[in-house]
Amino acid sequence: xxxxxxxxxxxxxxxxxxxxxxxxxxxxxxxxxxxxxxxxxxxxxxxxxxxxxxxxxxxxxxxxxxxxxxxxxxxxxxxxxxxxxxxxxxxxxxxxxxxxxxxxxxxxxxxxxxxxxxxxxxxxxxxxxxxxxxxxxxxxxxxxxxxxxxxxxxxxxxxxxxxxxxxxxxxxxxxxxxxxxxxxxxxxxxxxxxx
Amino acid sequence: xxxxxxxxxxxxxxxxxxxxxxxxxxxxxxxxxxxxxxxxxxxxxxxxxxxxxxxxxxxxxxxxxxxxxxxxxxxxxxxxxxxxxxxxxxxxxxxxxxxxxxxxxxxxxxxxxxxxxxxxxxxxxxxxxxxxxxxxxxxxxxxxxxxxxxxxxxxxxxxxxxxxxxxxxxxxxxxxxxxxxxxxxxxxxxxxxxx
DNA sequence: ACCGTTATATGACGCTCATCAGATAAACCG
DNA sequence: CGGTTTATCTGATGAGCGTCATATAACGGT
Numbered sequence: 001x002x003x004x005x006x007x008x009x010x011x012x013x014x015x016x017x018x019x020x021x022x023x024x025x026x027x028x029x030x031x032x033x034x035x036x037x038x039x040x041x042x043x044x045x046x047x048x049x050x051x052x053x054x055x056x057x058x059x060x061x062x063x064x065x066x067x068x069x070x071x072x073x074x075x076x077x078x079x080x081x082x083x084x085x086x087x088x089x090x091x092x093x094x095x096x097x098x099x100x101x102x103x104x105x106x107x108x109x110x111x112x113x114x115x116x117x118x119x120x121x122x123x124x125x126x127x128x129x130x131x132x133x134x135x136x137x138x139x140x141x142x143x144x145x146x147x148x149x150x151x152x153x154x155x156x157x158x159x160x161x162x163x164x165x166x167x168x169x170x171x172x173x174x175x176x177x178x179x180x181x182x183x184x185x186x187x188x189x190x191x192x193x194x195x
Numbered sequence: 196x197x198x199x200x201x202x203x204x205x206x207x208x209x210x211x212x213x214x215x216x217x218x219x220x221x222x223x224x225x226x227x228x229x230x231x232x233x234x235x236x237x238x239x240x241x242x243x244x245x246x247x248x249x250x251x252x253x254x255x256x257x258x259x260x261x262x263x264x265x266x267x268x269x270x271x272x273x274x275x276x277x278x279x280x281x282x283x284x285x286x287x288x289x290x291x292x293x294x295x296x297x298x299x300x301x302x303x304x305x306x307x308x309x310x311x312x313x314x315x316x317x318x319x320x321x322x323x324x325x326x327x328x329x330x331x332x333x334x335x336x337x338x339x340x341x342x343x344x345x346x347x348x349x350x351x352x353x354x355x356x357x358x359x360x361x362x363x364x365x366x367x368x369x370x371x372x373x374x375x376x377x378x379x380x381x382x383x384x385x386x387x388x389x390x
Numbered sequence: 391a392c393c394g395t396t397a398t399a400t401g402a403c404g405c406t407c408a409t410c411a412g413a414t415a416a417a418c419c420g
Numbered sequence: 421c422g423g424t425t426t427a428t429c430t431g432a433t434g435a436g437c438g439t440c441a442t443a444t445a446a447c448g449g450t
Contacts, residue, residue, distance in 0.1 A: 035408090044429055045408090049408095054408080113361050114308050114361070127361060127363075150374075156351040180350050198396055198398060228437065230436080243438095
């Protein structure tokens with residue numbers, strides 16, 4: 001009911017941000033309501049504006065946060081794979097049923113793809129920054145000179161995750177993941193072979 | 196204010212459906228409001244339920260309608276291209292800035308991708324049917340035996356359109372379209388070469 | 391000519407949302 | 421210790437939503 005200490009307040013803010021970051025991936029931006037986020041954080045809705053200027057400000061930060069977490073996972077995957085196969089390892093981990101079924105901890109790129117067009121400038125900026133970083137990582141890890149391949153790869157795997165979630169037939173959903181993984185694995189192996 | 200004739204009523208229903216079909220692609224499903232659709236159709240909100248059982252029923256029909264219109268465009272493109280190059284022609288037409296900038300008349304696959312997970316059964320069914328038909332068309336038009344390539348292709352081009360719309364940097368948006376088109380054109384040409 | 395049907399319109403219901411105003415009380419700071 | 425700051429709560433505002441109840445009046449069939 002009353003005020004918290006600096007650290008407690010910072011922890012509250014962090015909790016709200018983390019919950020929002022998961023919520024926008026699981027329920028979308030439009031489906032993320034401030035009252036629900038605050039309730040999940042163990043607070044009442046009114047205190048929201050003590051921490052953030054607006055919903056847009058929260059969503060911008062939450063979006064950036066989601067990309068950061070996702071980036072950490074990818075870097076860890078890259079670090080745990082053999083030289084030149086890092087990108088293939090990332091793709092292999094990306095196109096799984098686990099990733100499909102857990103959007104709230106997954107990559108924000110496919111989760112927010114279609115909603116972004118209609119978001120205010122600050123939110124789109126955060127998303128674009130995340131996409132730029134993703135592409136830069138792909139280019140850095142590309143075997144051979146496959147720079148122009150990165151956008152097609154990102155579009156391909158994020159599109160596959162989004163589609164596999166959208167479709168209501170489990171067999172079709174699995175096929176989308178499986179065939180897309182097989183395709184890109186072959187493409188990346190060929191690039192690797194070529195040096 | 197009063198009743199219309201059978202034909203006029205059917206025309207009203209059709210108008211509502213067509214407007215909804217455009218609206219879900221441009222504004223999303225959550226962003227499509229019945230009052231707005233009815234206003235655009237020149238009616239008041241209350242008469243909506245004389246034509247449709249619920250918003251979900253409207254969205255289901257609108258989704259199916261959007262896939263049908265999009266299919267007609269693709270079939271026309273295929274018919275106007277040389278044998279074996281139909282798929283490449285479809286992709287070339289798909290990955291354009293015009294398609295990116297006109298979602299309301301474009302393919303519903305990228306427009307609704309991320310919202311579908313959270314839709315009721317009937318709506319997801321309509322979307323899945325549309326995706327199945329799309330994949331079947333791609334397989335039918337595939338040069339050589341590129342059947343397992345279709346899901347990766349659909350994910351790749353719909354993901355590219357969605358990403359190119361999401362991003363706020365025009366240069367990046369254009370690059371996503373250009374590089375993805377170049378990549379798939381090369382892939383399809385190789386398959387064609389192989390017979 | 392009539393009457394049941396129905397495509398519209400008006401208006402209301404209950405809900406949820408983003409945002410803000412005011413009060414409270416604990417934390418911070420001198 | 422005293423005064424100020426501020427994290428939180430309660431509650432309100434106004435808007436928009438999907439849905440439905442009711443009324444109207446023209447249509448369609450008899």
